[in-house]
Amino acid sequence: VPTPTPRPKAPSRTSSQPLQTQSIEQSMRLEETRRAEAEAKARAEAERRAREEAARRETQRQEIGHSVAGAFGRQSGAAGSQGTASSGTGNQGNPNGSAGSYALTGRTIVSNGGILARPSTSRAIDGVVRVRIVVDGSGRVIQATVAQGTNIADTSIRNAALAAARATRFNSVAGADDQEGLITYRFKIQS
Incomplete structure (x- = not known):
């Protein structure tokens, strides 16, 4: 019978010796700290970029707002005056009444005796059709669409208003x- 080879005995640990593990080593803590710092830095950078982007968008929004300021007659001074009263000043309208009004700063009507072309309709109706127009440099209406604030649903009346706007x-x-x-365009019931 062969004799067994003696196995070396594991050193016994006394209760006064702390058990050492990988998690309490200095190198593991340093790595975790570096990783946390890198993540915090990345979050801060992302937040900074988001703030810069928001500021850029706000600046762009303001620039657009300034570029169209007064395009619809909201500026002060004679160029933006849209008066229609019989007293006072204004560059548009008729104190005796008209079929409609317009807001297009710096422009005057040169067709139809200086007044808006009237929609052609034989229908008795009461309401408003608002038409958003785009005018080119030569003064021609190149686009006309029904705008918000229109309270007439009748398609024939809306189309008549669009045709009148294009003719102006x-x-x-x-x-x-x-x-x-x-x-x-303001329509009043007529019989």
């Missing part, structure tokens, strides 16, 4: 970009 001619402005404006 404004003064030309050399080198001008396309300009947006608004024409409001």
Whole structure:
């Protein structure tokens, strides 16, 4: 019978010796700390970029707002005056009444005796059709669409207002970009 080889005895641990594990080593803690710092830095960078993007968008929004300021007659001074009263000043309207009004800063109507073309309709109706227009540099209406604030659902009345808006001619402005404006047609019941 062969004799067994003695196995070395594992050193016995006394209760006064602390058990050492990988998690309490200094190198593991340093790595965790570095990882946490890198994550915090990445979050801070992402937040900074988000703030910069929001500020850029706000600046862009304000620039757009300034570029169209007054396009619909909201500026002060004679160029933006949209008065229609019999007293006072204004660059548009008729104190004796008219079929409608328009807001297109710096432009005057040159067709139809200087007044808006009237929608052609034989229907008795009461309400408002608002038409958003785009006018080119030569004063021609190149686009007309029914705008918010219209309270007439009748398609034939809306189409008549669109046709009248397209027939209206404004003064030309050399080198001008396309300009947006608004024409409001007021219909009163007539029998």
